[in-house]
Amino acid sequence: MMLEGKVCLITGSTRGIGWATAELFAQQGASVVLNSRGGDLLEERRHSLQERFGTPVISLAANAGDPRAVQECYMEIFKQFKKLDILVNNAGIMQDAPLGMITSELIDSVVRTNIAGPILHLQAAARLMGRAKSGSIVNLTSIVGRVGKEGQTVYASSKAALIGMTRAAAKELAPRGIRVNAVAPGMIDTDMTRALSEDHHRAALESIKLGRIGQPSEVAQTILFLASDMSSYITGQVLGVDGGMII
């Protein structure tokens, strides 16, 4: 098992790519810390992982952009496990709006969840990882953070920020033995992409060289690679999981 003895926090882990990652990590023997804004689903997910994989699983409700909630989250991880080996910065929101329709509320909300949240997690995780002088952080960006997309100026900006964040943190944390990488999914079959219009779906499909939409499990496998020692000499990289949308 690739993650036996490792403590892993996955933000936004009740749905889509986050949930697929949590399942794969539990299957690989990790102690899993689930996180979302809260609710019944979070507890259901915790029970599900524990029953199926028999690995330690805890669930922590915390809004990714709330500094105090994030701090308390790490206090709890410290209390229960005394360490953190892997952080998957997955929580994010996608809200489309053409340029003329972007409100300041939309900007605030996306920036708080998609940029401030990952920075807060990265900062706290690096401190716990720094004690062991090892760790791996995987940030979930998006293909639109690399190439942009009409109607997604705010979302694309936030995902581009994650790429800059990944590279800056990788440079700063490398001397402390902590690797930081990013995964940039293309069109993946999640609640988020199912909410897109039919036209949007069709156009995306036409641009995928492999001719199909990706599955969350395929992104999770890439996250596992970057999180595990299989990628021990890789840091500061952005790995596309997009079926060839960008070649």
Added chain:
Amino acid sequence: METSLDKLKSVFVAALPLSENVDYNQIIYGQTNGWDSIAHMTLVAELETQFDVMLTTDELIGLSSFSKAKELLQQHGVAFE
């Protein structure tokens, strides 16, 4: 037996390039040679490991001297004789 004060001194010695006859009460962030932002993170990690505590971000930023470190640890339940 090692006291909490001895342990705190050892943490500073491990994290910062201090001279043998250093006056611990004069160790201040940004003024003491070698205590820069990088060394600060090493110091915090060492402090948290040795005393089995986790500081908040505000505490981390406020950790600006040896005496401040002692004060913060006391707030986390560490007893100094």
